[in-house]
Amino acid sequence: MNPSQIKNIFWDVDGVLADLNYAYFHFLTGHPNYRERYADMKWEQLPEVLPIVPEYGALELKTHPELGKEMDHDFCADQSFFRNRPLYPGVIETLKRLNALGYRQFTMSATFDVEAKTAYLNDILAPVTDFLTIECVQHGEFMHDTAKIDRLRECYQKYGLKPEETILVDDRIYNQYAAIESGAHPVRLRCEFTSDLPEELAWIPEFKNVQEVADWLVG
Numbered sequence: 001m002n003p004s005q006i007k008n009i010f011w012d013v014d015g016v017l018a019d020l021n022y023a024y025f026h027f028l029t030g031h032p033n034y035r036e037r038y039a040d041m042k043w044e045q046l047p048e049v050l051p052i053v054p055e056y057g058a059l060e061l062k063t064h065p066e067l068g069k070e071m072d073h074d075f076c077a078d079q080s081f082f083r084n085r086p087l088y089p090g091v092i093e094t095l096k097r098l099n100a101l102g103y104r105q106f107t108m109s110a111t112f113d114v115e116a117k118t119a120y121l122n123d124i125l126a127p128v129t130d131f132l133t134i135e136c137v138q139h140g141e142f143m144h145d146t147a148k149i150d151r152l153r154e155c156y157q158k159y160g161l162k163p164e165e166t167i168l169v170d171d172r173i174y175n176q177y178a179a180i181e182s183g184a185h186p187v188r189l190r191c192e193f194t195s196d197l198p199e200e201l202a203w204i205p206e207f208k209n210v211q212e213v214a215d216w217l218v219g
Contacts, residue, residue: 001167003218005165006167008159009166010168013121018087018088027074030081049064055174057172079116082113088209090211106132107121110148117136137151149182163184167185169210
């Protein structure tokens with residue numbers, strides 16, 4: 001991949017633009033169904049509570065060995081916890097920088113509640129929604145659905161984009177395959193508590209934050 005050929009950027013949100021780990025920590029230590037159990041949990045213990053599935057590569061409530069399904073439901077049902085994922089430092093400034101350089105930018109966020117997630121994104125990304133296109137996709141089966149692949153392909157047609165001029169910036173490993181399958185270039189964000197890429201994907205560029213992605217793109 002030649003970064004100079006890239007014109008379009010699809011940003012995943014959780015773990016890329018916004019700190020989902022922060023939301024998970026405060027959910028586990030503050031939600032009435034779990035706060036007694038995890039009242040003394042330390043930040044660095046998050047991966048012990050939510051084991052990282054190799055195909056996923058990042059924290060996920062559904063990976064809890066006993067209560068994953070219940071936790072995921074409770075998190076999505078309570079907006080005070082669902083929306084408690086702040087943007088990482090420098091996100092707004094970086095998106096503005098890339099817009100000024102002519103890049104077309106989109107979100108590509110998967111969720112079980114598209115309406116709630118879209119509302120959250122429009123609020124937290126309000127300073128850049130004059131140029132950032134908000135796209136959300138409905139989750140299918142955990143880690144095995146084609147929802148993001150299908151939506152990427154729909155967006156290429158809808159917005160007149162060329163896949164070969166497009167990157168998907170995502171922290172989840174299985175979404176690197178989604179980018180490739182859709183014809184786009186994968187780029188991985190290594191938020192805190194992420195596992196390494198499998199050997200077959202070791203060629204994918206990895207970065208610690210969106211500022212590094214921008215620096216790489218503009219050379």
